[in-house]
Amino acid sequence: MGGLTSSYINNTLAALGTTEATKDLILAFLNNAPNAASIAGFEPTEGPIVDDPLEGYGDQIKDYDIGHDVAQRIINKRNALGGFTSLSQLSGISYFGQDKFNDLLYSFTKVVYEITAIKFNYHTGSNTNDALNIRKNYSTSTPSPSWLKGSASVYADSPAAYSIKETQGNALAIRVCLKANRISAAYVRALGGGRLGRVKEKLVSFSASGNSSYQTFELENTTFHAHGINAYNIMWRWQWRLHTSDRWRDIVVTRHRIFIVLETPTLPWVQTTGSTSLPWTDALEIACNWAKGTTNKDAAASLVTQHYNGSGRVSYDTIRGKTFYGWGTYNLSEMIERLNGGLGLGEKVNCTDSANTVSTLSNLLGCDLWQSRMEWSFDLNPIIAIGYTNWAIPFSGSFSYHEVAWKGACTQNDKVFDGCLKVDSDADPTSAPHTPLLPTNMLFGGCITMNYRLRLCPPTPTGCDRCIPQPGTTRQRRSII
Amino acid sequence: MEPQYDIEQWAAATTTGRHIFNHNYRMTGNELRGWELVKSVVMQDEHDINEKVYMWQKKASEGHQLVRISIAELNHWRNAQIRLSAELHHNMQPDIPRGTGKLAQIGDINFIGKKQGSNVVAMVDFTRGNLSISVSSVGEKTVDVSKIASTLDSLFSQPPDKTEIEKGRVTVLSPRSLQMKEAETITLIEDISKPVAHGGWLKIIAPDGELNKEDDTLEYVSSKPGRKKIGKYILNQ
Numbered sequence: 034m035g036g037l038t039s040s041y042i043n044n045t046l047a048a049l050g051t052t053e054a055t056k057d058l059i060l061a062f063l064n065n066a067p068n069a070a071s072i073a074g075f076e077p078t079e080g081p082i083v084d085d086p087l088e089g090y091g092d093q094i095k096d097y098d099i100g101h102d103v104a105q106r107i108i109n110k111r112n113a114l115g116g117f118t119s120l121s122q123l124s125g126i127s128y129f130g131q132d133k134f135n136d137l138l139y140s141f142t143k144v145v146y147e148i149t150a151i152k153f154n155y156h157t158g159s160n161t162n163d164a165l166n167i168r169k170n171y172s173t174s175t176p177s178p179s180w181l182k183g184s185a186s187v188y189a190d191s192p193a194a195y196s197i198k199e200t201q202g203n204a205l206a207i208r209v210c211l212k213a214n215r216i217s218a219a220y221v222r223a224l225g226g227g228r229l230g231r232v233k234e235k236l237v238s239f240s241a242s243g244n245s246s247y248q249t250f251e252l253e254n255t256t257f258h259a260h261g262i263n264a265y266n267i268m269w270r271w272q273w274r275l276h277t278s279d280r281w282r283d284i285v286v287t288r289h290r291i292f293i294v295l296e297t298p299t300l301p302w303v304q305t306t307g308s309t310s311l312p313w314t315d316a317l318e319i320a321c322n323w324a325k326g327t328t329n330k331d332a333a334a335s336l337v338t339q340h341y342n343g344s345g346r347v348s349y350d351t352i353r354g355k356t357f358y359g360w361g362t363y364n365l366s367e368m369i370e371r372l373n374g375g376l377g378l379g380e381k382v383n384c385t386d387s388a389n390t391v392s393t394l395s396n397l398l399g400c401d402l403w404q405s406r407m408e409w410s411f412d413l414n415p416i417i418a419i420g421y422t423n424w425a426i427p428f429s430g431s432f433s434y435h436e437v438a439w440k441g442a443c444t445q446n447d448k449v450f451d452g453c454l455k456v457d458s459d460a461d462p463t464s465a466p467h468t469p470l471l472p473t474n475m476l477f478g479g480c481i482t483m484n485y486r487l488r489l490c491p492p493t494p495t496g497c498d499r500c501i502p503q504p505g506t507t508r509q510r511r512s513i514i
Numbered sequence: 515m516e517p518q519y520d521i522e523q524w525a526a527a528t529t530t531g532r533h534i535f536n537h538n539y540r541m542t543g544n545e546l547r548g549w550e551l552v553k554s555v556v557m558q559d560e561h562d563i564n565e566k567v568y569m570w571q572k573k574a575s576e577g578h579q580l581v582r583i584s585i586a587e588l589n590h591w592r593n594a595q596i597r598l599s600a601e602l603h604h605n606m607q608p609d610i611p612r613g614t615g616k617l618a619q620i621g622d623i624n625f626i627g628k629k630q631g632s633n634v635v636a637m638v639d640f641t642r643g644n645l646s647i648s649v650s651s652v653g654e655k656t657v658d659v660s661k662i663a664s665t666l667d668s669l670f671s672q673p674p675d676k677t678e679i680e681k682g683r684v685t686v687l688s689p690r691s692l693q694m695k696e697a698e699t700i701t702l703i704e705d706i707s708k709p710v711a712h713g714g715w716l717k718i719i720a721p722d723g724e725l726n727k728e729d730d731t732l733e734y735v736s737s738k739p740g741r742k743k744i745g746k747y748i749l750n751q
Contacts, residue, residue, distance in 0.1 A: 352636045353627040354606025355650065357582065361558055376552060378567060379580050379652030383606055409516040410608045433517055433608040514557070 036129050039121035046120060051138060054214055054243070056120055058141045063107060064116050072104035083282060085132075085139035099136065103128050145219050145237075145273035147212035148285050151180035152247065153193030155208040157306050160297060162203050164193040166304050167292075170315040171366050171514050178210075180287055187288065188266040192314045194292040195229075196399065197258050197328075205230070205252040211237060211245040211284075213273075220277065221250075221284075223269035229291050230255035232269060257293050261328035262398055264321040265291045292317040295330055296399030300510040301363075310513060312397055315369050320394040334395040334402060334438070334450050335473035341390050341452040342471055346372050348420020349453065350381040351427060357381055363389040363511040380420070384436040387419060387453035389511055392438035395450070396510070402450065405443035406436045406507035407477075407486075412496035414462040414489060417455040417469055424457075424467050435489070435500070436507070437472075443504035445477045449485050456488035463491045477502060517608060519599045521592075524623045531591045531622035533720035534643030535732065536670050538710040539585065541568045542751050545669070546662060548573055549581070563588055563597070572657065580653030581662060586646040589727040595623060597646040601639055613638065617660055620667050621647070629656045638663035642670045644727070673719055673745050685714075687746035694723075694736035702744065703732040709748050719745040 046056070062081070066072045074081055082099045099107075106126045111117055123129060123137075153164035160166075168174045169192075176184060180191040195205075209232075213219060216239055223232035230252040237245050257263065267289050272281040292314065303310045323340035324333040341347075350357070357378050358364045364378065368390055371377025382390075385404070392402040412431045415424040441447035451472040456462060458470030460483070470488070478484025480497035490496035543551035549570045557565040565586035572579035588594045602610055602625060612618065613626045613635075621640025627650075629636050635658050636651040647670075649663045674684045687709065692700065702718065703709065707730055710716050718725055721743060723736040736742060 350652075351630060352607075352651070352656075353610060355627070355637065356604040357650070357652065359557055360600075360604040364555065364557060367555060376569060376577070376580075378555065379569065379582050380654065381650070381652045383604075385604055428607040431608055432606045434603075434606060 036126040037124050037131065037134060039124040041131075042121045042124055042134065045134065045138075049138065049142075051142065052215070055138070055142050058144070058146055058214055059120060059137060060117050062141065063111060066104075066108065069101050069104035069108055072107060073099055073101045081283060082133075082136050082140045085135050099129075099133050103133060141214065143215045143275065144282075145211055145213040145216060145221060145239075145284055147182060148180075148271050148287060149182050149210040149212055149244075150178040150247075151191070151210075151287060151289075152178040152208040153289075154179065155206075155247070155249075157304075160196055160199050160304070162200065162206055164195055165294075165297065166306060166311050167192065167194050167314055167317075168309070168311040170313045170369070171309050175314060178208075180289060185288070188290040189314075191287070191289040192292065192317075193289060194294060194312060194314070194317060195257065196294055196297050197261070198296040198399065201258055205255055206249050207232065207252065208247040208249050209245075210247050211239070213239040213243045213245070216243075216275065219273045219275055221248075221271065221273045222281070223250075223271045223287075225268045225270050226252065226254075227265050227267040227291075228255070228257040228260060228263075228293075229265065229267050229289075232271075257291075261293070261326045262295060262321050262324045262333055263293045263326065264318060265293070267291055290314070292321050294321070294398045295328070295333060298399060299396045299401050301393060301513050302397055313365075313369075316365065316394060316397055319369065319372055320397045323394070324398055330395075330398075330400045331448075331474045333398045334391070334400045337395045337398070338391050338438070338450040338452045338473045339471060341372075341387065341394070342419050342455075344372055345420075346374070346380065347382045347386075348380050349418030349427075350383050351418070354383045354427065354432070355381070356383050356385040358386040358389065359511070359514070360385055361511075362514050363393060365389075365393055365513040382419065382453070384432075384434075384451075384453040387451070388436040388438050391450050391452040392510065393513060395438065402438040402440060403443050403504075403508050403510060404436060405439040405509070406434050406503050407500045408434045408503045408507075409499065410434075411490050411499035412493060414457060414491055414496075415465075415467055416457075416489070419453050424465075431495075439477070439502075439504075439508070440474075443508045444502050445479055445486065448474045448476050450474060451485070454489075456485070458488070462488045517603065517610070519602055521595055521599055524595050525592060528591065528595070528622040528641075530671060531594075531641060531643040532724045533722055533734075534591075534671055535716075535718040535725040535727070536643060536645055537587065537706055537716040537718075537727070537732075538713075539587070539645075539670070539715045539717075540566060540751055541583070541585075546570060546665065549662075552580075557584070558586070562593070569652075570662075571653075575653070575655070578654045579657045580651070581657065581659055582648075582650045582652045583662070583666070584648040584650075585666075588644050588646065591622070591641065591643050591724070594641040594644050594646040598623060598625075598639060598641050601646065601648060613660075620660070620663050624663075626660075634658045635660040640667065642667055643725070645670055670717070671719075674717070674747050674749060678749075683750050685748040687748065690745075691741055691743045692734075694739060694742050696739045697735065697737070698739075699733055699735045701731055702734045702746065705730045706732050713751055714748040715751050717745070717747045717749060719747075 624640035627637030
């Protein structure tokens with residue numbers, strides 16, 4: 034079969050009153066198809082070219098839509114021409130006959146053909162029914178809207194973050210902008226979505242020009258609340274139909290990166306629109322993976338502490354215990370680069386760097402930690418410094434100061450998370466043998482009962498007695514760059 | 515006991531740095547022979563302090579030998595020393611030693627750190643004039659940074675080579691000398707941002723007295739009367 038003539042094609046288009054918009058849609062579809070499969074579709078799923086039920090044999094068996102071989106011939110002709118500029122150029126394609134041409138016209142004459150944009154965070158003043166305000170990192174904001182046709186190709190291109198506490202029990206929704214051709218209203222939904230849930234079916238109205246403007250869609254079957262902190266790649270398969278009795282037809286598949294935290298991040302993170310301290314997705318990638326599956330704050334901070342200490346990317350500065358990632362402001366950007374395998378500001382860290390990292394990444398997940406110090410010049414028990422495996426007492430036996438991630442008022446009655454060093458967990462930390470223990474959610478304590486303080490320092494006037502919490506002058510949450 | 519850094523004693527011992535002022539310096543990659551500048555990072559950029567960190571890698575060391583150089587510019591040599599004191603308070607080692615012998619000549623005030631059980635100088639923190647500088651070995655393999663610190667100190671405290679001026683790489687600002695009364699204050703540069711508008715590095719070296727940046731104005735207070743030769747150089751970077 035030699036295919037259609039160009040005069041048949043032109044006469045058919047004229048007879049049907051096919052609009053320029055429809056022709057443009059078909060041309061764009063054929064010219065942008067990366068391969069034959071994207072025209073032929075994947076059987077048994079119908080589409081993207083669907084059979085016109087009013088034309089052909091009408092039995093849905095003999096009059097199937099465009100198959101792979103014909104699609105490949107269309108691609109071949111397109112490539113030979115350097116792209117189609119007119120539908121009459123579909124002439125002379127073997128086995129591309131009247132029925133298939135009708136199917137092509139039918140598929141694009143009345144169609145919801147585009148998801149233009151998706152907003153997860155449509156209410157920047159709250160996050161009870163939608164996503165948190167976020168940015169990519171200190172210097173780069175995230176795309177707004179989160180998903181934009183033509184801009185998002187991989188999951189990470191379309192990020193969103195949700196707080197478990199603030200959204201618990203609430204109906205979540207997104208806002209979506211769509212385009213249609215010669216349709217005034219259609220039902221739209223999206224399947225998939227993983228633990229974020231499906232997009233509930235909704236009747237969407239379109240203007241004469243085919244735009245829907247932003248439409249609020251509810252999510253259904255949302256289950257992330259039960260699974261704690263996480264980072265998910267989700268896909269939505271968007272579909273439409275004209276009438277409730279019609280079969281659903283595919284529009285597009287969109288991909289998104291969804292971060293789940295326990296609560297709205299605390300300082301230094303803020304929710305102020307435009308701030309460079311909005312939660313960074315670069316930091317969420319690390320923190321959510323480290324604390325994956327955790328449903329409470331203490332466990333989350335403990336996992337952050339453990340993963341940081343065991344990251345293998347940083348090690349203690351045994352020369353002077355110097356702060357390298359910033360003590361005025363904390364250079365989280367460089368620490369992220371370091372933790373991700375890059376240079377950062379080098380491998381050396383001290384307690385301030387460690388307290389900054391543990392508290393800042395924990396607070397991103399909704400924890401409520403501080404950086405705070407114990408001072409001054411106190412003797413030490415043997416410890417294992419971050420990045421090392423041996424027990425040692427640094428600097429001839431003492432620290433000038435030590436800084437940790439600390440809860441509450443940062444007093445001796447509050448608990449600490451120390452990513453910088455391991456202490457001895459046995460009954461006598463002053464002497465061997467030693468059993469390593471990374472202090473997570475450990476009471477700071479006094480100089481009588483065995484808690485963090487007595488595990489770090491010997492029970493002497495120059496040890497424990499001098500290791501005094503200093504929240505009044507040192508409790509803080511450093512700003513980040 | 516809180517580490518005691520006697521800033522007043524530091525000030526009393528500071529002579530040269532009182533009348534040296536560097537503004538808008540940045541490392542470009544040619545400063546250290548045998549080393550490669552891997553990255554520069556702005557740590558703080560505020561009105562009264564600008565700190566940049568430069569990461570250098572020893573050529574052919576495959577990243578095992580790394581040096582971190584932090585240069586903080588302040589408005590006055592005293593503030594540079596206050597900054598150094600704060601820096602030292604963020605070191606966990608008590609009793610950080612001063613450099614001795616040749617090392618003592620680096621900067622106005624300096625403190626060092628040695629690799630345990632060796633004489634390898636792995637850290638030098640010092641001030642020179644209004645700059646607070648920190649040079650640290652931060653790679654897997656510890657390297658001696660004393661020469662690097664010494665090179666930097668010379669860069670900030672010595673006038674440029676005559677050949678550099680002759681080749682046009684350095685512009686000397688006028689007037690080159692001033693008649694001053696004792697304790698007289700004059701404005702050397704009205705708006706310090708103008709001479710470095712195209713990215714140059716401004717270096718001022720006076721024979722005595724003190725240099726001070728007040729907002730955008732660079733002032734000079736002479737300590738003795740007489741004709742003062744004041745070097746004001748704009749160095750291309």
